[in-house]
Amino acid sequence: MTRFDLIAAKAVARELPTRQEALAVLAGDDDELMDLVAAAFRVRREFFGRRVKLNYLVNIKSGLCPEDCFYCSQRVGSAADVLKYTWLKTDEVIASAEAGVAGGARRVCLVASGRGPTDKDIDRVASAIGAFKERNPDIEVCACLGLLADGQAERLADAGTTAYNHNLNTSGAHYADICTTHEYADRVSTVAAAKQSGLSPCSGLIAGLGETDEDLVDVAFALRAMGADSVPVNFLIPFEGTPLAGQWQLTPQRCLRILAMVRFVNPDAEVRLAGGREIHLRTLQPLALHIVNSIFLGDYLTSEGQPGAADLAMIADAGFTVEGAPAQPPDQAADERPDPAQPQPAHPGLVHVRRRGAGTGLPANT
Numbered sequence: 001m002t003r004f005d006l007i008a009a010k011a012v013a014r015e016l017p018t019r020q021e022a023l024a025v026l027a028g029d030d031d032e033l034m035d036l037v038a039a040a041f042r043v044r045r046e047f048f049g050r051r052v053k054l055n056y057l058v059n060i061k062s063g064l065c066p067e068d069c070f071y072c073s074q075r076v077g078s079a080a081d082v083l084k085y086t087w088l089k090t091d092e093v094i095a096s097a098e099a100g101v102a103g104g105a106r107r108v109c110l111v112a113s114g115r116g117p118t119d120k121d122i123d124r125v126a127s128a129i130g131a132f133k134e135r136n137p138d139i140e141v142c143a144c145l146g147l148l149a150d151g152q153a154e155r156l157a158d159a160g161t162t163a164y165n166h167n168l169n170t171s172g173a174h175y176a177d178i179c180t181t182h183e184y185a186d187r188v189s190t191v192a193a194a195k196q197s198g199l200s201p202c203s204g205l206i207a208g209l210g211e212t213d214e215d216l217v218d219v220a221f222a223l224r225a226m227g228a229d230s231v232p233v234n235f236l237i238p239f240e241g242t243p244l245a246g247q248w249q250l251t252p253q254r255c256l257r258i259l260a261m262v263r264f265v266n267p268d269a270e271v272r273l274a275g276g277r278e279i280h281l282r283t284l285q286p287l288a289l290h291i292v293n294s295i296f297l298g299d300y301l302t303s304e305g306q307p308g309a310a311d312l313a314m315i316a317d318a319g320f321t322v323e324g325a326p327a328q329p330p331d332q333a334a335d336e337r338p339d340p341a342q343p344q345p346a347h348p349g350l351v352h353v354r355r356r357g358a359g360t361g362l363p364a365n366t
């Protein structure tokens with residue numbers, strides 16, 4: 001019996017840990033790390049077995065945002081050399097999203113930079129979602145378009161959208177330190193509006209923004225209180241050309257503690273290992289699969305992830321199965337292991353700007 005077993009037992013019963021217990025998870029030491037992962041795995045296994053859901057990001061409008069979120073490569077004044085393009089056409093959205101589906105994704109996430117959509121933007125996105133759903137009725141679509149005005153969530157829901165993503169990112173107390181052009185309360189309102197309209201609320205956080213343990217616990221509890229169905233956990237990708245460039249505060253062990261705390265607080269939510277996993281967890285990524293039940297396949301909005309085939313091989317090697325995928329013979333899974341001649345980046349200084357997939361003429365990484 002370890003000190004994390006009591007927290008895990010509560011989580012299995014969908015009972016909140018106390019704040020002290022959540023803080024103790026973050027403050028644990030490395031000698032107890034495997035005990036913590038094992039306790040979080042019991043919660044993950046209770047609600048999701050050994051399944052991993054694959055999600056695929058499509059950046060349908062990239063860069064040139066008027067907002068100033070300090071962590072974002074698309075923010076106003078960003079000097080990050082990321083792809084910049086306006087709204088993709090419907091056929092481009094469908095082609096990019098279907099590349100993710102072909103790679104095994106069960107949910108595609110259509111994301112646009114900007115403070116929030118106009119009604120005309122909603123028309124455009126709703127039309128693309130309707131066309132995609134006609135061809136892919138079993139694939140979930142999540143929209144992420146920023147702050148929503150009255151009635152916009154309902155129009156997305158009517159078009160066949162499954163979920164709406166709007167991350168809280170950090171605690172209310174820390175929010176003014178990471179953005180000055182909108183407020184934490186604006187984000188809470190948009191998640192509430194999405195939920196009210198019948199869209200599945202997807203909202204998560206970014207770790208590594210200079211927050212305290214208390215901030216992380218606050219945001220995890222806030223996500224539970226909002227009833228987030230999906231909780232993406234990002235680790236800061238500190239792009240050159242943004243205010244948080246050079247901010248490398250995370251270790252692989254801390255990332256695992258953060259994921260475990262989020263799992264204990266949101267035990268039956270789809271906790272998703274999101275941006276920054278490759279550069280912060282590095283070789284410990286497979287351990288994170290014992291805590292989360294969902295990852296993004298391939299690339300992120302403006303940076304490249306590890307090859308999609310390496311994601312699939314990692315899942316198979318760790319003994320997990322991709323949700324919705326036919327069972328694979330073991331030798332085929334072995335064939336998908338990464339090429340040993342192409343080692344994954346082991347140094348956190350390697351952030352690769354995305355140059356393929358949506359908005360380019362090059363095939364997507366799926």
Ligand code: SF4
Nearest residue numbers: 065067069072075113
């Ligand atoms: S609103 Fe979105 S796209 Fe714009 S700066 Fe903030 S995070 Fe980036």
